[in-house]
Each structure stands twice: as structure tokens, then as C-alpha cells.
Amino acid sequence: MSEVFAEAVGVSRRFTTEPDLAERIAVKLGARDTRRVVHALDGVNLAIRRGEVVGLVGESGCGKSTLGRIIAGMLPPSEGTVRFRGKDRARLRGQEARQARLDTQIIFQDPMSSLNPRKRVVDIIGEAPVAHGLIPRKDKAALVAGLLEKVGLDPSMRDRFPHQFSGGQRQRIGIARALAVNPEFLVCDESIAALDISIQAQVINLFMQLRQDLDLTYLFISHDLSVVHHIADRVVIMYLGRVVESGPTEAIFAAPNHPYTAALLEEVPRIDRRHRSFQPVKGEIPSPINPPSGCHFHPRCPFAMDRCRVERPALIAVGGGQESACHLNDLAERPRFTQTDNREKTA
Amino acid sequence: MLDLRELQTHFFTPAGVVKAVDGVSLTVNRGEIVGLVGESGSGKSITGFSIIGLVDPPGRNVGGQILFNGEDLLGAPERRLRQLRGNRIAMIFQDPMMTLNPVLSIRTHMVETVLAHEKVGRAEALRRSVEALEMVGIPDAARRIESYPHEFSGGMRQRVAIAIALLHRPDLIIADEPTTALDVTIQAQILAQVQKLCRELGMGLIWISHDLGVVAGLADRVAVMYAGKIVEQGPVDEVLDHPRHPYTQGLVNSAPLANERGKPLRQIRGAAPPPLQRPQGCAFRTRCDHATDRCLQEPPESEGVHRWRCFHPRNMEGRA
């Protein structure tokens, strides 16, 4: 196996929510301060090896983007360490720190809001490599033309503005901008979620092609399990700020260990599942401001036991490269998940 | 119950005429769920707005018929439309706050909705509101009806919007991507409720989505829209297992699960043309691998329960 490239060790991140205007007035008038602490990440370990594609999945607010930004060095953790090529990211200085920043690029969900609307494509893509002294200014146009071609856009489009492109084309511009500084590691945060169905496949193909051509390492954040299944070597599943399961993609999809993973897999919309009788997990996704005790999933888990309400399950190896955080693994005989295949295709 | 015939809704903008809906024919029967899929801008929402009579200027209906239980809504007076809207036909939007006013309690929303359409007392209106909330799976509905929209999560708000749509037991509900912004487990909860309600109450449902997977699991029939037209429609299994239109086939083939893991996905090339630059003839022509000179003409819709608009329909193996 290749060496660990980027790693989060025991990373926690807390945010303090700012009170809104009504709350601030209430506090002035003597009400209790309502500022609350959100536990966005709670003791997360995650290692990404060189050349690997790690898929990070989980429902809204579970901390995926926060973890992505922390691993990319854009946000400091409240606790824990982020290592980049074996070194503590927080201790890097000068040239080394700058290089680590260039080596990691994030590609966001909304291509429009991450591109400056008043700049031409040639400047959006070509500015950073010139500013960082990677190329002389006179080579900018040529570099941009090459990058546009690489992401499947016509180089003659380089003098246009972002609004003159479709959503899919704008996402390609965002990718070209990220590639301009020769990164080794891409953090893709829902990078295809905002694209049209027929365009998603094109951009997924582009990511896979770039991986081959440029030896890239990816942290691929997505709520779309079928996309993650397609491109990731390994999957990490989060729930309310914690990793609940991780392992090789095929192993997890074939035999999920954690009840939450099983529930997610059960609910992925797939075109080969017809006329379903939905039997969804019950309950709301709890707030990270006041997460349930013990195992965060216990109020929704069909297998919850007394122990689950009080004790946080540790993430432990469960064989086949899989890790899972569930007390069921301590039972002599664990219950089986019923995989309902709803293809009631009786003619 | 609903019978759209060659519906045309156009927007007369300074830059030109946007043919948002351009000859849509579609039927919905009692208790039936029809999935309407297509990419953004293909005309799904405007089809829904047209049915419920909510198209704003510069948009206007320019042709076709909307037969609802035999009555043509396009000729109907405004008063009659208002009566039908929210009573016999209801719409649910992607953003539940389109339906909900942040300063009103859920109770006010619901009770006033009942009273606006029916001559019943407040107590009866409240009883029905609580019942509708229970139907969509809101726990402790009698107490929670006193809440305001911001006190609910996104999934709960969407349930409330659905409960409001259900208040008068409409014959038809048009749901415009109501679960797109929700998480998978919450989406599944809502799909389960909606499916159950259609079966139990015999409501017809048009479920608008850009997600073929959701429609596959939920719908009885599916209609695929492209550039203002339904290019293929029929029973879900027929259309998804034996797509005949190259666009439908491209969508089905590009789904990750229809491809070998890690291999390039079979993709549709190009992007949907902007509405004012649609190619003449078949609008899919510029992206289609099978286009011929014939496709410079407008392909007519074929006959039958499974039908398509294409001069060179594919068979299962993708051949003509």
C-alpha cells in the first residue's frame, strides 16, 4: 500500500452559533445568553493514501464539508492534528506551508458562486500560477489554453466571463482553476450535485480521467452513494460529526456493518429498483447542537440496546479492512440486516 | 382524470419567445403516480404551473387543452379556477416556504385553508388539520400544530406543505421536486407517505424530478421531457428497461450503477441548448449520435401506451 498522504487524527471542531438579532435584544433585556455550541466534528480519524479516492458520505450537517476544509488546511481543528505528507499541518511554515496549500485544492458545489463574475476565464484560471511564480506571465495564455482543453472546453472561450457558460462548463472552469497550480490532492465537496443529470456523468468521467493522467489523490464528498460507489476506492460514512463506518467500497456496499450504513444503502434511489414499498428509518436527523447520548444513531436505530444510550461505540476493525462503530459487534451473535430487494417485477 | 393535449406555454421575453412548454400531451388517472423527469429548463415546472393556472406574464398559454375530469381548464373563468386550485388540484413546491408564511403558525395556515374553501366550523377545521398532519407522519400533531415554520426541520416543513395540499383530499397533486433538497433517509420517509396516500385515497400524482432513480422507485408511469416536449413516456418498466428515444437511453446508460465500477460512464455529449437557441426539428439533434437529415423535421409522437418522438428509435441493444 502507498504511504498515507493526508490524515486527520482525533479531529474535533466546535462552532459557536452567533445569536440572531432577536436573541441579542432578548439578552440585552436580561434573558439568558442563547449562544450555542455546535459539535460539527467529534474525534474523527481519517487517512487518505497517495493515489487513493476516498468517498465521504453522510446526511446534511454531519460534518463532511467541515472535515474536508480541515484536511485541506482551510480551517483549523479545535482539537486533534492534521498531517500532510506525514507532517503536522499546523507547524508548517514558509515555503513548506505555501507548497502544502497549493498542493491541496478544493472544488465546491456551486460553480457560479466560486468564480469571480467580473473576471475573464483566462484570469480566473491563470492568475494563481502567475502570482505564485509557477510560470512567467507571458506563458499564462498558453497554460490556460492547455488547461481548458484538458477539462474539455474550447480554448477559444478563454476571454469569456463566467455567466456566459452553462453550469457544467462553469464547473469545468472551477476544475481547471484548481489544476492550474499543479495540485496533488483534490477535495471535491459535492462538486457534481448542482449539475444536470446528463452533465454529471461527463464531470465524473473528467475526474476519473484526471486521476489517471495526473496521479491525483481525492477526497470525494458526496451524498450520492451511487456516484461514490462508482469512483471511490474507500468509503467513509459519517453521522452527526462522527465516523460510523469505513472500508473498501465493494466490501461496504456488499455487507454494511453499521445499521446506519445499511439504512442509507437501502434508501439510495436507483433506476433498477421499481415500484418500491418504502420502509424508511424512522425519525428526524437530530441537531448537532444537542446530539443524542451514547451512540448518536440510537433514537433511530432498529437494533438499539440499553448500552447504546449511554456508551459511545468505538470505531474498531471488523475484518476485511472495514471499521465500524457499533455495539452490535460485541454480541456473540449479531442480528442480520434484511436487505429488501424491491424488484417486484412479476409480469 | 387529467388529460393534457398539446399544451403550449410560451414566455414572450424581450430577447425572444421562450417555448417553455411546447406541445405536451400527458394523462393522469385516479390513484396513478406519473413521474415527470428532465434536466433543468426542460419545462417540468412550467407544465405544473400551467395545469394549476399559475403562469405569470410574460408567460401565457398559447395552445392545447387541459381537460380535468372532462372540463377544459384553459377556457374556465378565473373564479372556477380558484375554486379548483387548492381544492381539487394542489401543488407542492421544492421549497416548502413557497407555501408557508414564516409569521403564521401551522395552525393558522391550515385552519384558514380549510375555511377558505369549505363551510365548516373552526373546531371541525382544526380537527381536519390535525388529521392531515398525522397522515403525513408528524408525531404529536395536536400539539405541534401550534408551532411556527422555523421551529420545524426542512423535512418536517415539507411534510406540513404536503399536509396542507391534502386538506381537501384533492383529486390531483402536482409535486415539483419536493424532496430534492432533503436527505436520503428523510426523502424515503416522504416518498413512503406519499405513495401510501395515493393508494389509499385514490389521488393522482405528478411527481416532478430530475432524479430517474426516485421516479423509478415511486411512479407507475414516467414521462421524459427535453426542451419543452415529452420525448418519451410509458410504464416505468417499459421506459427504463427498453428506452426507445436516444435521450432516455443516454440517461439510463449514464447512471453509475448501469456501468462497470471505475470505468468511464457512457455519457451524453454536449449540453442542453439554451431555450432561445434550440435547433430546429428534433431539439436533441445536436447531441444525438443517430441524427440524420430527417431529424431536421419535427419528429411526431408515436402511438400506444409507450410512445416517443424520434425518427430512429432504438431497440434494447441501442440499435435502430
Ligand SMILES: Nc1ncnc2c1ncn2[C@@H]1O[C@H](COP(=O)(O)OP(=O)(O)OP(=O)(O)O)[C@@H](O)[C@H]1O
Ligand atoms: N461557521 C459555522 N458556524 C456555525 N456552525 C457551523 C459553521 N460551519 C458549519 N457549522 C455546523 O457544523 C455542522 C457540520 O457542518 P458541515 O458544513 O460540515 O456539514 P456537511 O456534512 O457538509 O453538510 P451538507 O451535506 O449540508 O453540506 C452543521 O451543523 C453546521 O450547521
Ligand SMILES: Nc1ncnc2c1ncn2[C@@H]1O[C@H](COP(=O)(O)OP(=O)(O)O)[C@@H](O)[C@H]1O
Ligand atoms: N418567467 C419566465 N420568463 C422567461 N422564461 C421563463 C420564465 N419561467 C421559465 N422560463 C423558461 O422556461 C423554460 C422551462 O422552465 P421550467 O419549467 O422552470 O424548467 P424545469 O422545471 O424543467 O427546470 C426554461 O427555459 C426557463 O428559462
Ligand code: SF4
Ligand atoms: S451502537 Fe447501538 S444504536 Fe448505535 S448503531 Fe449500533 S446497535 Fe444501533
Ligand code: SF4
Ligand atoms: S429524431 Fe433524430 S435527432 Fe432526434 S432523437 Fe431521434 S434520431 Fe436523434
Ligand SMILES: [Mg+2]
Ligand atoms: Mg457540505
Ligand SMILES: [Mg+2]
Ligand atoms: Mg423546475
